[in-house]
Amino acid sequence: MATLDGESLVAALSSARTSNYLTAAANALFLVDYLHTLPDEIRYMWPAQFGIPRTLFFALRYYLFAHIALSMNTFRRNFTPQGCKAAANALDVSTVVLIAVSEVILYYRVYAFSGQSRKMIAFLAVQCTGLLTGAFVLIGKFMGTVQYTTFPSPEGACLPVIGRIFLLGIGFCLLLVNVGSAMAIMVYIGTQKYRTMGLNGSSLLRVFYRDSVAYFVLLSLLGAVNIAVCFNTSDSHGSVIAQPQAVIHAILSTRMLLHLRAWAHWDIEYEDDMHNAVYPMRIVHHHQVSLDTVAFR
Numbered sequence: 001m002a003t004l005d006g007e008s009l010v011a012a013l014s015s016a017r018t019s020n021y022l023t024a025a026a027n028a029l030f031l032v033d034y035l036h037t038l039p040d041e042i043r044y045m046w047p048a049q050f051g052i053p054r055t056l057f058f059a060l061r062y063y064l065f066a067h068i069a070l071s072m073n074t075f076r077r078n079f080t081p082q083g084c085k086a087a088a089n090a091l092d093v094s095t096v097v098l099i100a101v102s103e104v105i106l107y108y109r110v111y112a113f114s115g116q117s118r119k120m121i122a123f124l125a126v127q128c129t130g131l132l133t134g135a136f137v138l139i140g141k142f143m144g145t146v147q148y149t150t151f152p153s154p155e156g157a158c159l160p161v162i163g164r165i166f167l168l169g170i171g172f173c174l175l176l177v178n179v180g181s182a183m184a185i186m187v188y189i190g191t192q193k194y195r196t197m198g199l200n201g202s203s204l205l206r207v208f209y210r211d212s213v214a215y216f217v218l219l220s221l222l223g224a225v226n227i228a229v230c231f232n233t234s235d236s237h238g239s240v241i242a243q244p245q246a247v248i249h250a251i252l253s254t255r256m257l258l259h260l261r262a263w264a265h266w267d268i269e270y271e272d273d274m275h276n277a278v279y280p281m282r283i284v285h286h287h288q289v290s291l292d293t294v295a296f297r
Contacts, residue, residue, distance in 0.1 A: 009151065012159045015233070019241065020075065026247040027068045033251050034061070037258055044261040053108060053257055060101045061254045064247065067094045071243060077152060084148035084158035091243075092143050096136055098246040103132060103178065105253040109212055110182050113189055120185075131178040138171035139242075168242070169230030176223035183216035208260060215252050222248060 041061075048054055070091045079087065107124045114120040146163035190209045222245045229241050 008161075009159075012161065013151070013153055016153075016159060019243075022241075023071050023243045026244040027071060030064055030068065030247055030251055033255070034064075037255065040258055040262055044258065048261065053105070056101060056105050056108070057254055057257045060098070060105070060250050063097065063101070064250055067091075067098055067247070070094050074158060079150060079158050081148045081150055081158075084150065085146065088146065088148070088158065088160070089143055092139065095242050095246045096139060098250050099175065099242075100132065100136070102246075102249040102253045103128065103175075105257065106179070106182055106216075109208075109256065110185050110189075113186060113208060113212070127181065128178065131174050131181075135171040135174040135178070138167045138174070142167040142171070165230050165233060169227055172223055172227045172230060172242075176220060176227065179216055179219045179223060183213065183220070186212050186216065211256055211259060215256055218252065219245075219249060 045054060045057060070087075071094075074084075074087050074091055076087075107128050111117070111121050111124060142164060145167070146160050148158050149161050151159055186209065190213075226241055226245055
């Protein structure tokens with residue numbers, strides 16, 4: 001069993017305390033968000049027909065409860081070092097699942113905004129597969145290097161003492177590149193293609209574009225913070241650093257889909273009141289494509 005000297009033990013306990021607080025805060029944030037958005041979910045998502053976005057929404061939203069249970073399990077104080085590693089690995093795998101589903105929603109959103117372009121989906125599939133595979137392989141390698149010791153404390157019994165945390169940092173770098181490239185594509189489409197097509201007046205597309213860019217910027221900031229921590233810490237507690245980012249990523253993804261569904265509902269009601277208005281056929285067509293894709297009609 002790996003051991004710690006006095007100074008390293010104090011540092012490990014401090015790191016564990018910070019990580020536990022962040023994990024608990026992220027879990028509480030999800031529960032508050034769930035209760036806050038449940039009425040909108042019942043109103044806008046439950047009656048909708050099943051499709052890829054709606055399936056991803058429910059899968060991610062309700063898998064978060066299982067993820068929280070796994071994260072709370074790591075706080076137990078009766079673990080052996082082997083039990084610590086098993087519990088931490090289960091949580092890390094769950095984190096990868098959260099990130100993967102959230103990233104699929106991210107790329108599906110870009111695909112929708114492109115007008116369901118086949119070339120775009122092919123490009124996104126190659127990029128997403130390459131970057132995510134690389135990131136998850138590095139995260140998996142990091143998980144294999146971590147060893148644990150046990151120490152009775154309010155922070156829990158498990159303390160990581162050995163781990164190649166730079167592998168986790170490189171994995172976060174790939175995830176940041178993934179988010180940044182998706183944001184760049186969104187900005188390009190928003191400033192070029194849709195401007196020339198005359199779709200600036202679509203309220204749904206404005207919300208879609210605005211929320212997506214804000215979402216990408218926030219995720220980029222979180223990713224940058226995680227990278228900085230990974231490359232500037234001397235201990236191996238970095239696997240728990242990923243928990244707040246993964247949970248917030250999932251919260252933002254489901255909120256985005258729910259927000260779009262609510263705006264689509266508003267747009268439909270508004271268009272029913274404006275049935276006498278005349279729109280250019282190309283605007284009507286592309287507006288309908290966007291509604292069909294991002295609003296689950």
